[in-house]
Amino acid sequence: MKRFNNKLLMIILLIISGYGIISSCTHKDQVLPAAVSTAVKITRGNHIHLPGLTAGDTTQWKFDKVHSAVNWSTPFLEVGADLTGKFNQFGVADLSNNTKLQNYVTAAQPLPDTSWAFYENQPDKTHFAGYVQINQVNTGEPARDGGCLITTLATTKIVPGTQNLTVTNVAQIKTTSVTFDPAGNDYIVVFNFTWQGGLAAPITESITGKLTYVPEAVVPAGTYSDFGLTLAFQINKADFGIVSTETADKIDIVINANFNNK
Amino acid sequence: MNDGFLAYLQQLELIAFFSGYPLVYAISYVIAGNTKIKKSFVSFLIPGLPFSYALLGILYLGLQLKNLYPDYSLANIKSHIQYPYLVIWALLAILFFLPVFRKKNQLTLIHSFAFFALILIDLFKQFSTGNVIVQNDMKVYSFSLLLNCCTLLVLTTIFFFYNFSKKKAKS
Numbered sequence: 001m002k003r004f005n006n007k008l009l010m011i012i013l014l015i016i017s018g019y020g021i022i023s024s025c026t027h028k029d030q031v032l033p034a035a036v037s038t039a040v041k042i043t044r045g046n047h048i049h050l051p052g053l054t055a056g057d058t059t060q061w062k063f064d065k066v067h068s069a070v071n072w073s074t075p076f077l078e079v080g081a082d083l084t085g086k087f088n089q090f091g092v093a094d095l096s097n098n099t100k101l102q103n104y105v106t107a108a109q110p111l112p113d114t115s116w117a118f119y120e121n122q123p124d125k126t127h128f129a130g131y132v133q134i135n136q137v138n139t140g141e142p143a144r145d146g147g148c149l150i151t152t153l154a155t156t157k158i159v160p161g162t163q164n165l166t167v168t169n170v171a172q173i174k175t176t177s178v179t180f181d182p183a184g185n186d187y188i189v190v191f192n193f194t195w196q197g198g199l200a201a202p203i204t205e206s207i208t209g210k211l212t213y214v215p216e217a218v219v220p221a222g223t224y225s226d227f228g229l230t231l232a233f234q235i236n237k238a239d240f241g242i243v244s245t246e247t248a249d250k251i252d253i254v255i256n257a258n259f260n261n262k
Numbered sequence: 263m264n265d266g267f268l269a270y271l272q273q274l275e276l277i278a279f280f281s282g283y284p285l286v287y288a289i290s291y292v293i294a295g296n297t298k299i300k301k302s303f304v305s306f307l308i309p310g311l312p313f314s315y316a317l318l319g320i321l322y323l324g325l326q327l328k329n330l331y332p333d334y335s336l337a338n339i340k341s342h343i344q345y346p347y348l349v350i351w352a353l354l355a356i357l358f359f360l361p362v363f364r365k366k367n368q369l370t371l372i373h374s375f376a377f378f379a380l381i382l383i384d385l386f387k388q389f390s391t392g393n394v395i396v397q398n399d400m401k402v403y404s405f406s407l408l409l410n411c412c413t414l415l416v417l418t419t420i421f422f423f424y425n426f427s428k429k430k431a432k433s
Contacts, residue, residue, distance in 0.1 A: 006295065010288035013378075017285060017403065020385055024397040 040184050046121045047216050049227060049259060051092075051114040056262070058224070063092045063113035064258040070132050071254045074237075074247040083247055085139035087132040092116050092257070094129035095165065095172050096194075104163040111165075118229065120213060123187050128229075129174040130255075133164055134195075152244045154198040167202055171195035178211065187211040189231060197240030209233030224262045231255040269344035273380055274402050276345070276352055279322045280377035282406030286414060287311060287371050306421045307414065308367065312358040314414040315370040319355030321413075326353075351376055 052060020070090045076083040093111035095101055104110035116128035135155045137145055150157055155169045175191040189211045196202040214228030231254070238249045290307040297304045326349070327334075330342055343349050351373070357363050358370055381399050388396045 006288055006291035010285070010292050013285040013288055016382065016385070020381060020396060020400045020403065023385070023388060024393050024400045 042180075042185055044121050044180075044185065045215060047118075047213075047227070048120070048122075049118040049216070051116055053112055053114065058261040061227070061259045061261050063116075064226070064260050065091070065109065065113065067258045069256050071256070072251050073254075074251040077246060078248040083139065085137055085145075087134070088136040088138050089163065090130065090132040090136075092128060092130045094174060095131050095170060096129065096174055098167075101165055101167050101170065103159075103166060105161060106163055107161060108163075110163050118213070118227075120215075123178040123180055126178040126187070127175045129172065131165070131170045131172045134169050134171060135164060152242065152246070154196070154241070168196050173207075176206065181210065185213070187213070189233075193233075193235060195240050197237070197242050199241040203240065205235070205239060207233050207235065219260075224260050226258055226260045228259070229255075229257045231257075272344045272349070274398065275322070275325065276348055276377050277380055277399060278402045278406050279318050279325075279409065280352060280355070280374050280406070281381055281403055282408070282410040283315060283318070283374035284371055284378050285407060286410040287367075287374070290414065303418065303422050306418045306425070310414055310418040310421055311367050312364040312370050314410065314417045315374065316356055316358035316364075317413050317417065318410065319353060319358070322352050323356065348376070 049061045050059075051063070053062065054060050055062075068090075070087045071084065072086070073082040073084040075081070089109065091109045091111055092113035092115055093100075093109075094115040095111075100111060115130070117126060118128075119125040134153050135150055135158050137149050137153065139145055139149070146157060156164070158164070172194045173191045174194075175189055177190045179188050181188050187210070189209045191207060191209065192204045193207045194202050194204040210232050212230040212232075214230070216225050216227040218225050232252070234250055234252050236249050237244070237247070237251055290311060294304050294307045326343075330338060340346075355370075355373060358373075363369055381403055384395050384399050
C-alpha cells in the first residue's frame with residue numbers, strides 16, 4: 001500500500017512536472033537579444049563661436065590666455081619618463097604676414113587674438129592660427145630655461161619688456177583643413193607648422209592633429225560663458241634642425257585654449 | 263517588504279533548493295521499494311533522504327549568508343528578506359539533521375511541498391499572465407532536481423561506503 005502511495009505520488013509529481021515543461025515550451029528557439037552596438041555615438045551641437053574684442057558683448061568670444069596653455073612633453077634622454085614644459089607667451093594671431101614678425105616693446109601680447117573661428121557642425125568653416133614664443137619655454141628650472149634650452153632651441157634670451165616675435169623665435173600654426181573625426185566627437189585638423197629652429201630659414205610642415213571641443217557652458221558664478229578647445233599633435237624636432245640627445249625627437253604638444261564672452 | 267523583482271529572485275532561490283525534493287523523494291522510495299537486495303546501494307537512499315534535505319537547508323543558509331555579507335545587522339536582514347516566513351520555513355530544513363525529525367521521512371516531504379506549491383501557483387497563474395514565469399520556474403526546477411539528486415547520491419555513497427567499511431572492520 002505504502003509503495004503504491006509512493007508510486008502514485010511519483011506519477012502525480014511527474015505529471016505536474018511534465019505539464020510544467022510542456023506548457024512552458026514555446027516551440028521556438030529563444031532569440032538572443034541584439035548585440036550591443038559598438039558604434040561610437042557621435043553627438044554634435046550647432047554652436048558657432050566667433051572672435052571679438054568688445055568687452056561686455058556676449059556674442060563675441062575672447063581668448064582667455066591666462067587660463068590657457070601650450071604644453072609639451074617628450075621622453076627624457078629619449079628613454080626616460082616624460083620631460084614636460086610649457087610656453088609662457090603665445091597667442092591666437094596669424095603671423096604669416098611677415099611684417100608682423102618683429103620685436104614689440106610691450107609687456108602683453110602685442111597682436112589681437114582674433115585669428116580663429118569655430119563652427120561645431122560646419123568644420124569646413126572652422127579655422128585658427130597661432131604662435132608661441134620659443135624663448136618663453138618654461139620647464140620650471142630657470143637655469144635651464146634661460147640657459148641651455150635657449151641655445152638648443154637656437155633662439156635668443158628674453159629681453160624684459162619686449163615681446164620677441166621675430167622669425168627665429170616663433171613657431172606658428174595655421175589650419176588648412178578641419179574635418180569631423182569619424183571615430184568620435186573630435187575633429188581632425190590639418191595645419192601648417194612653421195618654425196626655423198636650428199635651420200637657416202623657417203620651414204613649413206603639414207601636420208595632422210586632433211581637436212576637441214568642450215562645449216559652451218555658463219561658468220559656476222553664472223556671469224558669463226566659457227568654451228574650450230584642445231589641440232593635440234606631435235612634431236619631430238629633428239625636422240627643424242634641433243640636435244639634442246636630452247630629449248626624444250618626437251615631441252607631443254597639447255594646446256588647451258579657453259574662450260569666454262565677458 | 264515585498265519588493266517585486268527581488269522577491270521573485272528569492273522565490274527562484276527557494277524553488278532551486280527545495281522544489282525538486284518531492285519528486286526525488288518519490289522516485290527514491292519507488293526504487294528502494296523495488297530492490298530485493300538488502301544492504302545494496304539503493305537501500306541507503308531512504309536513510310539518506312532527510313540528511314540530503316537538511317544539507318540543502320545548510321546550503322540555502324550559506325547562500326543567504328553570502329547574500330547578506332558583510333552586513334548581518336537585523337535592519338539589513340529585514341530589508342533583504344522578501345519572504346520572511348518562507349525563508350524561516352526553508353531554514354527549518356536544517357532541523358532534519360536531528361534524530362527526532364530524521365526518523366520521520368514524511369516530514370521532509372511535507373516540508374518541501376511548501377516550495378513545490380510555488381511552482382503549482384505559477385502553473386495556475388500562467389493562464390492569466392502567460393507562460394514566461396513558468397518557463398523560468400521550469401528551468402530552475404530542472405536545476406533543483408539535479409541539485410537534489412546530487413546531494414542524495416553523494417550522501418548515499420558516503421553512507422554506503424561507511425557501512426561497507428564498518429562491516430569489513432567487524433569481519
